[in-house]
Amino acid sequence: MTSICVAGGTGQVGREVVRLALAAGHSVTVLSRHVPPTGSNRHHDGASYFAGDVTTGDGLSDALAGADVVIDCLEGQFGKAQKHFADGGARLLAAANRAGVVKAVALSIINCDQSTFDYYATKAAKEQKYAESTLETVVVRATQFHSLVAAVFAAAAKVRVIPVFKGVGFQSISPVDVAKVLLLEAVEEPSSQLHRVRTIGGPDVLDMRAMAVSWKAVTGARGRIVQLPLPGAMGAFLRAGRNLIPEQRIGTETFVSWLEKRKESL
Template sequence: MANLCVAGGTGQVGRDVVRLALDAGHTVSVLSRHAPQAGSEKHHDGATYFAGDVTTGAGLEAAVAGADVVIDCLEGQFGKARKRFADGGVRLLEAADRAGVRKAVVLSIINCDRSTAAYYASKSAKERVYQESPLETVAVRATQFHSLPVAVFQAGAGVGLIPVFKGARFQPISPLDAAAAVLEAALEPGSSEDHRIRTVGGPEVLGMREMAVMWKSVTGARGRVVELPLPGAMGRYLRAGLNLAPGHAWGRETFVSWLEKRRETL
């Protein structure tokens, strides 16, 4: 059994990593900005929680102490958090190195290094931090989560229009499947390669219009599906199919099955 430290272990993917690791009998410490209260959906009995901040370094030493592997599921989507995202990775890896951690795994996004979109660029910058670390490191690049197109559909449904982006297809993966891939990478035997990239995608490739129709059917949402152009870096990324990995279909949960499990909250 391994001793794992999950940074961002209260987030969407991180808390699934924590639960899967505990179920498998591993020892788990969790680093998050705020330690969750027992009984909350972000708290798992059996894990040890540490409050810390990778942007300042506070609390990192205690969280990584004794860990065999550090798993980085931290997010920084907006503003200062995104600007400091890669630097936070530096502080986390430095603390891990000082503690004698042998390996670090970071959750990333497929082909993030081929997009100039700010969020994707921040992911790519963090990957470079991991590549330059003295630790053995793995970047697990996942395709977009099922929730991404759903957020787009919901944004327009309020005014009776369900937007789909022209030429866009997705290979969405569930956070649980992504968490399983991250944990698997963390527990793999040591490698002679200092840094590796592993790509994981959802079980199917779907057109965005097709997904909108599925979403309407499952949720009962009303509105007209409207195809719109998506300008800028994200539009170029999607039209080029850089969000797809048909040769790396790893996830099991389809878009419809994910929707059906969450019917009451969508």
């Protein structure tokens, strides 16, 4: 049994890490800005929840006490959280070091250091903090989640338009498949390499139009599929295929199978 602290353990991937770790018999604590209520889909019986904030350091020592490994699933997409994302990672690593944690595993994004898009740049900056740590660290870079692509379609479908970006494909992945890899890396025996980066992608590389057709078929949504350009840093990143890694197809949950499981809530 390993004692694992999951930072961001109430988020999309984090709560799957918690579920899988508990099912495997590990001791699990969760660090989150807010402790979820019992009975909610963000709360798993058997885990201990601690309120904390990596931007200030509040609550970190309590959540990390006794942990062997920390799995960092924290996000920083907007505002203060994005501005302090990298520094928050450094603060978490420092607290983990003080608590006697021996390994830190962080979730990141494929080729985030090859984009000037703000969110990706903060991910790359946080990766650098992990590379500088005195702890053994593993950064798991994942391709975009199935839910991201579905959300793009759903948002635009409200006005009966389903956008597909010109020259763009995705190798989207299930949060569950990402969580499995994070947990596997967390419980692996110590490595001779102090800092490692592993990149994983979903089981299929799909044209965005094909994904839109599948999304319409599963959800029954109405709307016209329209090809549009995607300008800016994100458009350049996607058109260059930097979001793809065909040689690392991880997991079995395809975009369509993921949609089928959730079609009532999409």
